[in-house]
Amino acid sequence: MEMNSANIEEIVKQVLAGMSGTSAAAPASAPVSAGQVPKTAHVAMLTALGHYDVKEFPIPEVGDDDILVRVEGTGICGTDQHEFKKDPFGLIPVALGHEGTGEIVKLGKNVTKDSAGKPVKVGDKVVTCMMFQDDPDITMFDLNKKNVGAADVYGLIPDDETHLNGWFSDYIFLKGSRGTTFFNVSDMDLKSRIIIEPAAVLVHAVERAKTTGILRFNSRVVVQGVGPIGLLCVAVLRTMGIENITTVDGNDARLEFSKKFGATHTVNFMQYKGIDNLAKAVADTFDGHLADFAFQCTGSPVAHSNIYHFVRNGGGLCELGFFINNGDATINPHFDLCSKEINLVGSWVYTLRDYATTFDFLKRAKEIGIPVTDLITDAFPLDKINEAHEFALAQKGLKVAVTNVPLDGNTNNH
Ligand SMILES: NC(=O)c1ccc[n+]([C@@H]2O[C@H](COP(=O)([O-])OP(=O)(O)OC[C@H]3O[C@@H](n4cnc5c(N)ncnc54)[C@H](O)[C@@H]3O)[C@@H](O)[C@H]2O)c1
Ligand SMILES: [Zn+2]
Secondary structure, three states: OOOOHHHHHHHHHHHHHHHOOOOOOOOOOOOOEOOOOOOEEEEEEEEEOOEEEEEEEEOOOOOOOOEEEEEEEEEOOHHHHHHHHHOOOOOOOEEOOOEEEEEEEEEOOOOOEOOOOOEOOOOOEEEEEEEOOOOOOOOOOOOOOOOOOOOEEOOOOOOOOOOOOOOOEOEEEEOHHHOEEEEEOOOOOHHHHHHHHHHHHHHHHHHHHHOOOOOOOOOEEEEEOOOHHHHHHHHHHHHOOOOEEEEEEOOHHHHHHHHHOOOOEEEEHHHOOOHHHHHHHHHHHOOOOOEEEEEEOOOOHHHHHHHHHHEEEEEEEEEOOOOOOOOOOOOOHHHHHHOOOOEEEEOOOOOHHHHHHHHHHHHHHHHOOOOHHHHEEEEEEHHHHHHHHHHHHOOOOOEEEEEOOOOOOOOEEO
16 A cells, blocks of 8 residues: 555554544544533633632534533643732633533534544543644644644633633633644543543653653652642553652652552652752662652752752653743752763643543553542532632642532542
């Protein structure tokens, strides 16, 4: 068979659709639209620093390329917290929430497949990824795209006449003209679907780490910072077969929790005075050796400075904790980088392709007994969204979600 870019793309689409459990060749049997849809939707708008108002807006007409989704639940991300506290992106008033998932209730007639080529119909469960309105050439089939950092996401775009642009709502309107990418994840449970977006950050970070050639099955790995991001880092590493993981944090409860996700040892940095003592405590967890690789999962400049001391000569380091600018960090270029020959990579969000990998990671993690969905410790209804943010800011839970249906399992529904 002659190979050209069109049929290579078709083969890749079939493989990716197969990864998520459905053949791309399966016919779409769905009606174009169905179901009872109300005339208005409720959207939690961040209208001032530290304050949301739940507002009611008309649901727009669903055009041929659009999708209307009934929201089930959405995780609160560190980025939402930054917006809530400081609005660093200058978006207020804004409909926030990007870690969301829900059910398609209306579908434009041109929308027959998701971004991996998997058929979609009314009733399917979906998550969104990036919007590529300004760069329609980006697809998940382009292996050379480093990430999708410059693209927009629902939940972090300026308010417009639609208003239904964030997942902290009961309906979200996905406009085809925005270059929306989305995935049919009907084969995943609600809590797993809520975790997809942050987990994709870690799938990407581990892919970046692998480019150094240092990360191996028997590597000694440090994960510094075990908030939701660091915890998911541990789970991704454990799921890919890495067994020697030490977590570093100042919060004993979080450190203890990291063991459920696959950490073998923990170090509470608060118990050690000076970086040399801290580095020794880390090395002690590896029988006196420094780490082969380390992941920096805090937004703390001091933590960035510290982490070089945990890594052996010729080892690797992935910095992913600075999603926003938290200031400068001091390192000693001679000792920390040059003479140690550290292989440093940065990691920022994810690629579309990382999403497909993430679906499989979440399923595999479950199969090997990692309780990934226990990450969602607390759920609040939409009308308690201010309380939910205050709760999350006080670090009372791990991943806090805003949901329109109660969550099962160990999640505390407020
Ligand atoms: N690269 C990306 O694309 C990306 C995406 C999402 C989030 N992030 C960033 O990842 C970071 C972590 O996110 P999160 O939601 O887990 O945040 P979080 O605040 O819940 O967790 C951070 C953890 O780091 C710990 N910590 C603070 N200072 C420390 C130190 N000096 N040493 C060791 N541990 C320390 C805290 O106790 C906390 O448990 C954030 O800064 C966020 O901006 C990056
Ligand atoms: Zn997020």
